[in-house]
Amino acid sequence: MSSALLEQLIEAFRVLPGVGQKSAQRMAYHVLERERAGGQRLSNALAEAIEHVGHCSRCRDFSETEVCATCASAARDAHLLCAVESPADRLAIEQATGYRGLYFVLQGRLSPLDGIGPRELGLDGLAARLAEGEVQELIVATNPTVEGEATAHYLAQLARQHGVRPSRLAHGVPLGGELEYVDRGTLSHAFGSRSEMG
């Protein structure tokens, strides 16, 4: 390598998920050869986002304001609250469904062994919010993993304590999936949860 700055840039790219030595090299060369303007924009966008993007005080999603645009919007249905593990999950639901309610982003899942309990997930804030009485249904959209299920169970109890109806996303065979390739756990669950055809 003939440039220490270039070497430093390649090393810095490796902080990104899924980027190893080869991809980092390719990115650094690409930016310097063909995309200096875009690289400068990326540098600025990173610095600005890191400095200004914090968490919404209502839903804990990323936000550069005290309360995020979704929570502040009068167009959203405040009777529905959807709890998700991460901002990426929230975005996936927002993009795929027509959901018009509000969100609560846990920023993790219950994991006692890692020291992640109700306090780390901001569940005291969630409890206070459920106690306000506006929320009627808590849609629990944690991931269908062991920890996600444990978190879902905890959230459902919390909802019932405050007279809020908990609900859970349906699990089963994905649309367009072939039974042959669906994992056994999912297939077994889908079989057990079969519904009568109209």
Add this chain to the structure above:
Amino acid sequence: MSSALLEQLIEAFRVLPGVGQKSAQRMAYHVLERERAGGQRLSNALAEAIEHVGHCSRCRDFSETEVCATCASAARDAHLLCAVESPADRLAIEQATGYRGLYFVLQGRLSPLDGIGPRELGLDGLAARLAEGEVQELIVATNPTVEGEATAHYLAQLARQHGVRPSRLAHGVPLGGELEYVDRGTLSHAFGSRSEMG
């Protein structure tokens, strides 16, 4: 999306090669959730490299100094010059082989239709260098594509004009490759260029 800065960051990540909307999202979330320090380093490294990394006046490779470390090194054999298309090719050769000569980075290949001629590849500079008389062998390591071959042909002529011996990397079946899966052009070339076994 609840944050304009986050949206801007995701958009900015897409300037990187091989990064689409999904990967850009993942990168932005990853940096903000878990790697703010690394993200800040990346931001700084990008800005510094874009501002300070230019091209070596001898070999045209990336360099933050007028003459790069390789060209300035007394430990390299100045009788050997290896012409490559890109800094990435130069790095691949440097890492894979024990080559101790110098390099010349074309930053492209002859492509008249795209307006890339000898001047754009700095071949006047290369000619002047060959005329100095120090270089004895020009190793032409352009890619085995149509344009790369045309460039190689041009470089070989240039070398001969200055009494320098041109050479070309061997082409054939890759080590560890299976004949069954080698493309027909390569196989045909390897068959025609077979050598007697000792």
